[in-house]
Amino acid sequence: MVAPANGINRVGFWLSAIVAGLVIVGMIGSVFYVAFEVRADSILIEAQATLLRTFADQTRALELKINGLQVAMNEIETQFCGEDIVRNLMHASDQRIQSMLWQKTFPGNELPTNNAYYPTICNRRTTAQ
Secondary structure (H helix, E strand, O other), X not given: OOXXXXXXXXXXXXXXXXXXXXXXXXXXXXXXXHHHHHHHHHHHHHHHHHHHHHHHHHXXXXXXXXXXXXXXXXXXXXXXXXXXXXXXXXXXXXXXHHHHHHHHHOOOOOOOOOOOXXXXXXXXXXXXX
């Protein structure tokens, strides 16, 4: 014997079929949403990687320029230091000559030359880099 059908079973079937269809559509939609988000994120990551490569190239170019400037400045400092050493030697020689003339002009008196100070004004680096 078949139980009398009052239409509730049929409505329940169609409601569950509609809900199942909505769930399936929602799942497919969420999969597409995640896929589009992943694609957008990968495009963003590629753009950021391109920017980082550009910044790295620019940084390398600046480092090369800085190294060139350091070499040029070291050459200039070497020349200044050489001039400083020559100037100190010339001054010391002048003081020796003046001291000899002083002793010949004023025998027994010594010209005080121990007050001369020869600072090293060159700023060359003392450590190799």
